[in-house]
Amino acid sequence: MTARFATLTRPAAGVDWHKQTGHHRVGFFLAVVGLMLAAVTLIANLGVASDVSASSSLSTLRWSFGLTTLAFGTIKVAIAIVLVGILIRLWQRVDSVKAALPHLKAEGGGGGIESGAIDTAFGPATVDATTPAPLPIHRMAHTMWLPMLAMGAMALLAGTVVSFLWAGDETDVALGAWTQGLQFLGEALLLSGIAFLLGAILRALREGGGGLQESLGIGVVTLKMPRTARIFVGLMMAGLMLGILQFILYITVAGGVDQSAAWFAWLGPLRELSLGLILAGIVMALVTIGNVLAFQFGRIRQIIATGK
Amino acid sequence: MTTATPTHAIKTTSQGLGYALPHKMGRALWAPMWVTALMGFAVGFVLAIARAGIVSDFGVADAGAQRLNHLVPAFMFVGFLGVFASVSFAVARILGAFRKGGGDLQEQVGGEVHTLKMPLTGRLFMLTMMMGMMLIGVMVVLHFVVAGNVGTWSAETVEAWAVSLEGFRRLGVAIYLFGIAFGLGTIITVLRFQAGRIRQLAGV
Numbered sequence: 001m002t003a004r005f006a007t008l009t010r011p012a013a014g015v016d017w018h019k020q021t022g023h024h025r026v027g028f029f030l031a032v033v034g035l036m037l038a039a040v041t042l043i044a045n046l047g048v049a050s051d052v053s054a055s056s057s058l059s060t061l062r063w064s065f066g067l068t069t070l071a072f073g074t075i076k077v078a079i080a081i082v083l084v085g086i087l088i089r090l091w092q093r094v095d096s097v098k099a100a101l102p103h104l105k106a107e108g109g110g111g112g113i114e115s116g117a118i119d120t121a122f123g124p125a126t127v128d129a130t131t132p133a134p135l136p137i138h139r140m141a142h143t144m145w146l147p148m149l150a151m152g153a154m155a156l157l158a159g160t161v162v163s164f165l166w167a168g169d170e171t172d173v174a175l176g177a178w179t180q181g182l183q184f185l186g187e188a189l190l191l192s193g194i195a196f197l198l199g200a201i202l203r204a205l206r207e208g209g210g211g212l213q214e215s216l217g218i219g220v221v222t223l224k225m226p227r228t229a230r231i232f233v234g235l236m237m238a239g240l241m242l243g244i245l246q247f248i249l250y251i252t253v254a255g256g257v258d259q260s261a262a263w264f265a266w267l268g269p270l271r272e273l274s275l276g277l278i279l280a281g282i283v284m285a286l287v288t289i290g291n292v293l294a295f296q297f298g299r300i301r302q303i304i305a306t307g308k
Numbered sequence: 309m310t311t312a313t314p315t316h317a318i319k320t321t322s323q324g325l326g327y328a329l330p331h332k333m334g335r336a337l338w339a340p341m342w343v344t345a346l347m348g349f350a351v352g353f354v355l356a357i358a359r360a361g362i363v364s365d366f367g368v369a370d371a372g373a374q375r376l377n378h379l380v381p382a383f384m385f386v387g388f389l390g391v392f393a394s395v396s397f398a399v400a401r402i403l404g405a406f407r408k409g410g411g412d413l414q415e416q417v418g419g420e421v422h423t424l425k426m427p428l429t430g431r432l433f434m435l436t437m438m439m440g441m442m443l444i445g446v447m448v449v450l451h452f453v454v455a456g457n458v459g460t461w462s463a464e465t466v467e468a469w470a471v472s473l474e475g476f477r478r479l480g481v482a483i484y485l486f487g488i489a490f491g492l493g494t495i496i497t498v499l500r501f502q503a504g505r506i507r508q509l510a511g512v
Contacts, residue, residue: 017503024429024493031489038482045475049468061471068478075485082492089499096503100510104417262364265373269356272384276349279391283342286398290405297409301416 008146009087009200017092023085027078034074041068059167062176066163069183073156076190080149083197087204094208097300098215105216106307113219122295123226127219131210134203135225137233141199148193156186174254176264181250184271188243191278195236198285202229205292209299218308223295228288235281242274316501317425324411325423330434331404338397345390352383374466375458378473382451385477389444392484396437399491403430406498410505417509424501430494436487443480447473 011017044064048057113129126132134142159182166175206222213220246267253263319325327335359376366373407423414421454461454469461469 017500020500021496024496027489028429028493031486035482035486038479042475042479045471045478049472049475052464052467052471064475068482071478071482072485075482075489079485079489079492082489082496085496086492086499089496089503093499093503096507099512100506103510103512104506259364261368262360265360265363265368266353266356269353269380269384272388273349273353276345276384276387276391279388279395280342280345283338283391283394283398286395286402287338290398290401293402293405294409297405297413301413304413304416 009084009142009204010091011088011095015092017096021085021088023081023088027082027085030078030081031075034071034078037067037071037074041065041071058170062167062179063164066160066166066179066183069163069187070156070160073153073183073186073190076187076194077149077153080145080190080194080197083194083201087197087201090201090204090208094204094212098212101212101216101300101303105303106305108307115219117224118221120221120223120295121298122223122291124224125221125295126224127221129214129220131207131214131220132222134207137199137225137229138203138206141196142203145193145196145200148189148196152186152189152191152193154186155182155189159183159186173260174256177250177254177260180264180267180271181247181254184274185243185247188240188246188271188274188278191275191282192236192240192243195232195278195282195285198232198282198289201289202285202292205289205296209292209296213299213303216303218303221299223292226288226291228284228291232281232284232288235277235284239274239277239279239281242270242277246271246274316497317427318422318501319425321421321423324408324415324421326408326411327404328407328426330400331407334397334400334404338394338401341390341394341397343390345387345394348383348385348387348390352380352387355383356380369463371459374463375455377470378451378455378458378466381474381477382448382455385444385448385451385480388481389441389448392444392481392488393437393441395488396433396484396491399433399488399495403491403494403498406495406502410498410502414505414509419509422505424498427494427497429490429497433487433491433494436483436490440480440484440487443476443483447477447480 041064044060044067048054048060048064051057113127115128116126118125118127159179162175162182163179166172166179169175210220210222249263249267249270253260253267257263355376359373359380362370362373362376368374368377411421411423450469450473454466454473458466
């Protein structure tokens with residue numbers, strides 16, 4: 001089971017790197033499906049807007065809400081699949097650089113490795129003889145991305161089913177609360193799964209870069225966790241907590257509260273805020289990946305020029 | 309010079325090409341858009357709490373609640389516009405890191421510098437990002453327009469606008485997410501190209 005899980009994000013031994021992995025094709029297909037679902041709900045909304053007083057308006061808006069959120073979730077799953085493809089390709093890139101670098105690097109570069117802290121153009125780094133162990137967030141990301149995506153998809157689908165029940169009921173506040181709570185819990189979990197996949201990419205960059213340097217017998221230079229990565233973790237966790245909180249509050253409303261309209265008035269933006277925070281964290285993860293890549297290109301050039 | 313490998317269209321030059329315009333934009337704009345997003349979400353949420361207070365005291369039909377019913381999504385979607393733009397720019401920044409890093413590395417090794425021409429997925433990424441941005445941006449402006457006309461327009465007209473704008477806003481988000489999937493897909497293409505190119509440089 002563990003081995004099967006690992007092969008989801010790492011190429012199996014002996015796999016030809018020329019071959020397409022197919023992840024991007026599956027991802028693009030799902031993204032198109034999601035976009036089409038969103039277009040259907042736009043048409044539904046425009047139909048309602050043409051006659052808002054029609055008896056079917058409320059029902060249409062309810063299923064259209066459920067279907068739109070499902071559309072967003074579908075595209076997020078598509079993004080996650082593409083990210084898995086990136087992870088596999090990153091490991092194949094590591095293999096390629098490992099194969100090529102001994103032929104490209106300057107002769108020499110022997111001598112002892114001076115371990116310790118250094119400053120680089122991309123921030124503080126450490127020099128070691130071996131690849132540093134993954135950070136706790138890397139281990140967590142590696143373990144959690146798939147469960148998060150699976151739980152998110154289940155919550156989202158459950159919410160979509162409830163949205164159709166809600167559409168068939170003229171007044172039920174409870175079904176409305178369950179729809180919104182479940183679907184946006186699903187969205188928050190899906191986005192967190194994506195964020196964890198980005199964390200897994202950062203882990204792959206760290207492990208791959210370290211393993212490459214170690215294989216050459218030179219000092220393993222690794223960036224310390226940058227500030228952008230810390231902000232990423234903080235925002236993602238805050239957003240996920242809010243996503244869970246909004247679900248609990250919607251269940252509270254479903255259980256019966258005074259003035260449910262007032263609750264809905266701020267719970268809607270709260271759930272959007274939760275997604276916004278996770279997305280803001282995702283930006284920081286992407287920025288960190290960009291910085292690590294630039295650092296690694298610099299390090300490869302240094303190895304080519306000096307042999308160490 | 310432009311040539312093509314069996315699977316990739318490339319440009320061949322004697323020097324690394326550095327960042328292209330989209331990469332430069334990504335590097336310059338991800339942070340301002342990120343800050344815009346956080347401000348939009350914060351203002352939108354504060355207004356939502358204010359609206360909840362009005363709804364609690366006067367009901368959803370109150371003019372203030374109706375006005376805020378347009379202002380809250382307007383600010384929340386300033387937030388989403390900002391954060392999706394920031395994600396897109398950060399993806400463009402990563403693609404820039406590959407292009408510049410790969411070019412500089414080849415230049416250092418000597419010989420020809422092969423740079424991947426922008427793949428179709430990259431073009432779709434930019435196109436859909438702009439479409440999503442414009443769609444959400446226009447909807448935000450229209451929300452402000454409708455909010456300014458609450459009390460002047462009939463309640464039915466205001467409601468009809470709310471429903472229409474919601475549909476277009478959602479489509480804007482879907483288009484943005486769609487574009488991000490294509491931007492990330494472009495990274496897969498670049499990684500595959502670079503994995504092959506470095507082996508080619510070393511002759512392995």
